[in-house]
Every structure is written in C-alpha cells, then in structure tokens.
Amino acid sequence: MTLPDRPRRSVLYMPASNPRALEKARSLGCDAVILDLEDAVAPDAKEAARAAAVAAVREGGFGRRELAIRVNGFGTPWMADDFAAAVAARPNAIVVPKVDSEAQAVEAVRLAYGIPVWAMIESPKSLIAVERIAAVEGVTALIAGMADFAKDLRAKPGRDRLELMYALQRMLVAARAAGIVALDGIHADIPDLDALDIACKQGAAMGFDGKTLVHPNQIEAANRAYSPDPAAIAEAEGLIAAFEAGQAEGKGVTTYNGRMVEVLHVAEARRLLAFAEATRG
Incomplete structure (x- = not known):
C-alpha cells in the first residue's frame, strides 16, 4: 500500500443539511469529513445545506480531521454557487462529482481558486479520461464512484467486486502515475458489516489510500484495514x-x-x- 502524506483511511460523507450530523462529525474517529451538498441533499434543501456547510467550516472544531465540501456537479443549477461558497469557506478540499473529462477537471480547478480538487470517477467517460484527469495540476485525489459506474455499465457487482475491478485498478494506476491520492468508493449496504470488512481489506490490498464511507459505523473497519498492522x-x-x-x-x-x-x-x-x-x- 502506498502511504499518503496524511491519513485518509476513513473519509466520511455527512449531509450538510443535517445539523446533528455536522455536530457529530466533530467527534468521530474518521480521518476526513466530506460535507455533502450533492446526493445526500434534496433539491429544495440545497441552499440551506450550502450555508450550513460554510458555517461548519468557518466554525471549525473538527480537530485533526481533514474537511472537504462536495459541490453539485457540472450541468446542475447549484454548481456555480456551491463553488463560490466553498472557495469563501476555504475547506481543505473541494470534492467534484462526475468529472467526465480533462476539460471538466481543468474547469473545476479554475473554480476552486487554489483549493485542492478531489475528482470523482463515476462513469465510463470518466474512466476513459482518468489518466488525463489525474494529471491536471490542482487535482490531488481521485474518488471511486462505483455505484453510478455500475449503473451505467448495467453491472451487478458481488461481494468480490470482480465486475468493477478493471475500473478500480485503472483509476488507482492513474492516481499513482500522477502522484495523487486514490480513495475507494462507498459500501452502500450499511447493515452488512462483514461485506464492508471484505471491501476495506480488498481496497487496502489493492493499494488505495482509504475508503469513502456513508455511515459512522463504517469507520472502524476502514481504519483497521488501512492502518499498518x-x-x-x-x-x-x-x-x-x-x-x-x-x-x-x-x-x-x-x-x-x-x-x-x-x-x-x-x-x-x-x-x-x-x-x-x-x-x-
């Protein structure tokens, strides 16, 4: 496993529209928190979530945890305002979903005004362009978005994720070639901790730097798998x-x-x- 410059074993998405979740994130054992304005937030709550994310970053209290904001992506009516708000708040990184091309990566970096961009690889188009996306200066991490990718492929991944292995490995190779961080995708079946443990061990063995998570009860498995024994x-x-x-x-x-x-x-x-x-x- 290639070790990153700082721990990113467990990277937890938290909905910015949920005040209790934001407060809880300050005391959890994860290495990084992504304040989510995208998938976890309903359209009518986007503006309030944006304001809450900015307030949370400015208020601080997250300790050693790295703090990122996931904006809404290209083609959405919220993207420009999300970027502007994130830039004003100055988190450690801005997570950009569905980056499908080098041109979009370049535009995301431009909009981020010096804040590191973590690009999500979530589609066949993004995988075809992943080497060029990873090489864009200002992109410092790739995140696997395998739920959307599997949907686009019409794939039905099992516990071993064999159906997604080509995509995961290609993304990882692109990140390593560019010298940037690679984060494995989420495990959506929250109650199935055994499957989560398998996925975490698999990702660590492959060489990923950590795993993105959707629930606090997933943190322990990720930290365990991605820590040197x-x-x-x-x-x-x-x-x-x-x-x-x-x-x-x-x-x-x-x-x-x-x-x-x-x-x-x-x-x-x-x-x-x-x-x-x-x-x-």
Whole structure:
C-alpha cells in the first residue's frame, strides 16, 4: 500500500443539511469529513445545506480531521454557487462529482481558486479520461464512484467486486502515475458489516489510500484495514535497524530476514512508521 502524506483511511460523507450530523462529525474517529451538498441533499434543501456547510467550516472544531465540501456537479443549477461558497469557506478540499473529462477537471480547478480538487470517477467517460484527469495540476485525489459506474455499465457487482475491478485498478494506476491520492468508493449496504470488512481489506490490498464511507459505523473497519498492522510495524523497525547497523559497520550489502535491503525499502519502511505514528494522533 502506498502511504499518503496524511491519513485518509476513513473519509466520511455527512449531509450538510443535517445539523446533528455536522455536530457529530466533530467527534468521530474518521480521518476526513466530506460535507455533502450533492446526493445526500434534496433539491429544495440545497441552499440551506450550502450555508450550513460554510458555517461548519468557518466554525471549525473538527480537530485533526481533514474537511472537504462536495459541490453539485457540472450541468446542475447549484454548481456555480456551491463553488463560490466553498472557495469563501476555504475547506481543505473541494470534492467534484462526475468529472467526465480533462476539460471538466481543468474547469473545476479554475473554480476552486487554489483549493485542492478531489475528482470523482463515476462513469465510463470518466474512466476513459482518468489518466488525463489525474494529471491536471490542482487535482490531488481521485474518488471511486462505483455505484453510478455500475449503473451505467448495467453491472451487478458481488461481494468480490470482480465486475468493477478493471475500473478500480485503472483509476488507482492513474492516481499513482500522477502522484495523487486514490480513495475507494462507498459500501452502500450499511447493515452488512462483514461485506464492508471484505471491501476495506480488498481496497487496502489493492493499494488505495482509504475508503469513502456513508455511515459512522463504517469507520472502524476502514481504519483497521488501512492502518499498518503490528507485524508490518515490527518488520519496518527491524529492517531500518538492520540497515543502519550495516551502514555503521561499512557493509556494502545489508540483509534482513534473508532479504537484501535497498535504500528504497528503507524509505518505504520509514514512511510506514511515520504514517502509523500519524494515525495515533
């Protein structure tokens, strides 16, 4: 798993139209909160939700949690005002749904006025353009929107998500090639925590940085799956110690547990330990 510059193991959507949800988000164990103005908000509540999101960002109180606003997308009557309000509020990121082309990614970055853009990949068009979308300067994350994608494909994904694997892997490769964050899509079946656990472990094994969530009871599974386990931490510590001892002794080649240790392995081990430390904060 490639480790991001900060923990984004659990990224929770919260409807900006729900005051109780906004208040609860300040005390949850997620790494990031997305104040949602799109799917979770009815058309007649959009303006009130926008104002509530701006107020929440300005009021603060979210601690170490990264805070983003998801605006309504291209072609909607709310997009321009959503962007203007988000820019005024200055969250950590603006999430843009249904980014279908490089041109739309460029426009989203322009409208964001320097705030990082997290682009959602939710359609066959967006997947075809994903490498170009990821390469747009100012886009700092890709988010898998596999519910809409599956609908467009007429696919019926099972627990193993085999039907969506090509899309997920292509999106992940595009993010890694561009050096940006990749977030796995939501698990919509809230009561099925066993399936959620499978999806979280699968996404972490693939290399995603974290998972987007729709309910607080999903946070624990995501944090667990995307955190370095004790064995990985011990392995990293041992590898670094062996390398440093070898360097002190003037050895040209260092091995640890029968494997040759290169500088790139040490760098990844140090990143893993730094990430593990960050998750404890």
